[in-house]
Structures are given as C-alpha cells and as structure tokens.
Amino acid sequence: MKGFHKFLGVASIIFLAVLVVATSFTGYYISKNKDILSNFGNFKVDGKNFDYNWSIFNNNRSSQFETLTVSQTDNFTLPDSIVINSSLEDVIFIEEDRSDIMVEYYNEYPNSPLYSIDYKIEQLENTLYINSYYSVTNIFIDRAYASYINVHIPKDYQCNILDLTLSMGEITNHSIFDNINNLYLSASLGNVELDITTPKESISVNSEMGAITLNVSAPVQSFDSKSNFGEIKLNFTETIGTLVCELDMGSLEITSDKNIEHARFSTKMGSTQGTFYSNIATLSANADLGNIDLSFYDNDSTATYIDSNLGHIDVDSSFKVVKESEGPDFRIYSNMGNVTLSSK
Structure with missing residues (x-):
C-alpha cells in the first residue's frame, strides 16, 4: 500500500511539473508572438488580458437573423x-383520454443558410x-430557441419497446411513461435521471457524457447501464435478473434490497461501491484504475x-476465498486500486 501511495505521489509531482512548464512556455510564446496571434481569427492580446474577438462571434451571431418557426x-x-x-x-410523453x-413537433431556428433542420416521422x-x-456551420448561437416533440398517448397504452436517443438534453420521467416492457435510452450530452415504478423485461441506459441516476422499485429481468464520462448511481428495491454496469471514467454506486441473479461491473477509471442487502448468485467486478468496495448482507x-x-x-473472513480455476461465484479484480469485501 505504501508503494502504491508513493507511486501516486511521484506521478502527481511529475504531472504538476509538466503543467507548470507547459503554462510557462505558453505564456512566453504569447508574449513573443503578439503580432502573429493578433492576426489569427482577430485574436487580440493586450498585456495579460485576452480579448476573444473571433469573426464567427461577431459576424455570424444567430440573433442577427430572423427567428423562424416550424x-x-x-x-x-x-x-x-x-x-x-x-x-x-x-x-415529452403526455398521457390523456384518447384512442x-x-x-x-415545434422548432425555432435562425433564418440563415448556416443553420438547417430536418424532421421526419413515419x-x-x-x-x-x-x-x-x-x-x-460557422454560426454562433447567442440566444435561446424553443424546440420540443410532444407525444400524446392513451392512458392505458401498453408499449412493447421505447427506444429513445437524445443528442442534447436530459432524459427524465417526462421523457417516458409507465407501461413500457422494454426501455432503451441513450443521451449523448446530458444526464439520465429516472424513477422506474413498473415491471420491465429489460432496461438499457447509456450516457456519453453525463450522470445516470435511477431509482428502480419494480422487478427487472435485464438491466444494463453504460457511461463514458460521469457517475452511475443505481438503487434497486425489487429483484433484478441480470445487472450489467460499464463505466469509462467516473464512479459507480449501487444499492440493492432484493436478490440479483447475475451481476457484472466494469470500470476503466473510477471507483465501484456497492451495498447488497440480499443474495447475489454470481458476480464479476473489474477495475483498471480505481477501488472496489462491496458490502454484502446475505x-x-x-x-x-x-x-x-x-x-x-x-x-471478510465469512467469504470462502478460492483460486480462479476452482470456479468461484464471485470474481473481483482491480489492476490498480484497493479491493474491500465486507459481510454485514
């Protein structure tokens, strides 16, 4: 453990040294090349104050154009x-009396050839x-534009699959409805925050850059979540068949009150923390760089x-530690980080 802390300490010192050198060199270069930089995109240097004056910001601001609606x-x-x-x-899904x-569909946008939209429904x-x-293309958006897709559905409508992908924006309970058997959600830039209260065959949640926060109070046969950059926080109060969580950079936090048949957790850079109040039949947890801290009650x-x-x-001594060749129920490995298993 001391060697691990020493390694992190040395790595931190090296990183800070490189950062200081890079910052100093950048400042020196700017001070010696004011004329060059001042002609690059109308970028001006006035002593230590930098005036960002890019032509795109001045000549192609969206507020200069008439706002159109569709x-x-x-x-x-x-x-x-x-x-x-x-x-x-x-x-937004709106449940109401209808058959x-x-x-x-509604969208506001600037009347410019640099900005185009398209909508298709079938x-x-x-x-x-x-x-x-x-x-x-080469336009600076300097004002807000309203846009939405409202989907009006019957109150008793039972949907087999909802596959929702948002490039920008958050996915909340307004973005779904209760009576869905299979839920597939993806957000490129935005958080996913949901309360699931009805049983599901499958739930799949993906976030490119954003947090995933789910409270699930109904049984789910298959659940998987993945985030490239952000936190994943999951709370389950009913049984889960298969649980899969993958995280590139961030932290993973899981709490489960009922049984889980199969669980698999994988992080590349971040911590994994879990509290399980009921039995887990099989578990695999891997971390490239980060701690794994799991607590079990059953x-x-x-x-x-x-x-x-x-x-x-x-x-904890209550666990039966075996070799990997012996076919264990739990397989837990961290390449660079601490591993803690406790029994309550």
Whole structure:
C-alpha cells in the first residue's frame, strides 16, 4: 500500500511539473508572438488580458437573423414500438383520454443558410419512427430557441419497446411513461435521471457524457447501464435478473434490497461501491484504475476469487476465498486500486 501511495505521489509531482512548464512556455510564446496571434481569427492580446474577438462571434451571431418557426402535428394508430432520435428537441410523453397517438413537433431556428433542420416521422408496420436533425456551420448561437416533440398517448397504452436517443438534453420521467416492457435510452450530452415504478423485461441506459441516476422499485429481468464520462448511481428495491454496469471514467454506486441473479461491473477509471442487502448468485467486478468496495448482507461462505495487481486487499473472513480455476461465484479484480469485501 505504501508503494502504491508513493507511486501516486511521484506521478502527481511529475504531472504538476509538466503543467507548470507547459503554462510557462505558453505564456512566453504569447508574449513573443503578439503580432502573429493578433492576426489569427482577430485574436487580440493586450498585456495579460485576452480579448476573444473571433469573426464567427461577431459576424455570424444567430440573433442577427430572423427567428423562424416550424410546427407539425401527426396522428397514428397505436404502434407496438416507438423509436425516437432527437437532435435538439425535448421529448415529452403526455398521457390523456384518447384512442390514438398524436405527435406535435415545434422548432425555432435562425433564418440563415448556416443553420438547417430536418424532421421526419413515419409508421412502418408496427413501429413509429420519429427523427429530427440539425446542421450548424460557422454560426454562433447567442440566444435561446424553443424546440420540443410532444407525444400524446392513451392512458392505458401498453408499449412493447421505447427506444429513445437524445443528442442534447436530459432524459427524465417526462421523457417516458409507465407501461413500457422494454426501455432503451441513450443521451449523448446530458444526464439520465429516472424513477422506474413498473415491471420491465429489460432496461438499457447509456450516457456519453453525463450522470445516470435511477431509482428502480419494480422487478427487472435485464438491466444494463453504460457511461463514458460521469457517475452511475443505481438503487434497486425489487429483484433484478441480470445487472450489467460499464463505466469509462467516473464512479459507480449501487444499492440493492432484493436478490440479483447475475451481476457484472466494469470500470476503466473510477471507483465501484456497492451495498447488497440480499443474495447475489454470481458476480464479476473489474477495475483498471480505481477501488472496489462491496458490502454484502446475505452472501456468507460465497466462493470468491479476488486479486489486485497494485493495491490492498481486505476480505471478510465469512467469504470462502478460492483460486480462479476452482470456479468461484464471485470474481473481483482491480489492476490498480484497493479491493474491500465486507459481510454485514
């Protein structure tokens, strides 16, 4: 453990030294090349004060153009599945007394050839497809533009699959509804924050850059979540069949009150923390760089393989530590980080 801390200390010192040198060199270069930089994109240097004066900000501000609006309303018979890809628009489901589906599309945008939008909606066989796109070239958006997709559905509508992808914006409970068997959610730039209160066959949640926070109070047969950059916080109060969590950079925190049949956690750079009040049949947890800290209330004598390439291992005596070749129920490994297993 001392060697591990020493390594981190040395690495931190090296990183800070490189940062100081790079900052000093940048300041020196700017001070010696004011004329060159001042001609680059109208970037001006006045002593230590930098005046960002890029031509794109001055000549192509969106507020200089007239604001146009586009709206469209369509009605469809009830589909088995709904697939939505939204580039900018908020997606809101509205449950009401009706027998069909009505989709309202609204978008505000600057009247400029540098900014374009496109919207397409169609029902093929038993699936409703809703797609919106936009393209921006050399224009600075300096004002707010309203945009939304409102989907009006019957109160008792049972949907087999909802596949929702947002390029920008958050996914909340307004973005879904209760009666969905299979839920597939993806946010490129934005958080996902949901309360799931009805049983699901499967839930899949992905966030490119944003946090994932879910409170699940209903049984789920299959649950998986993935985040490239951000935190994942999951709270389960009912049984889960298969639970898979993958995280590139951030922290993973899981609390489960009921049984989990199979669980797999994987992090590249970040900590994994879990508290499990009921039995887990099989578990695999891996971390490239980060600590793994798991607490169990109903897994005494579970056959466990545990290892860390560079870090401290602390295992409660109630676990049966075995070799990997012996076919353990738990497989836990951290390449660079501490591993702690406790039994309550």
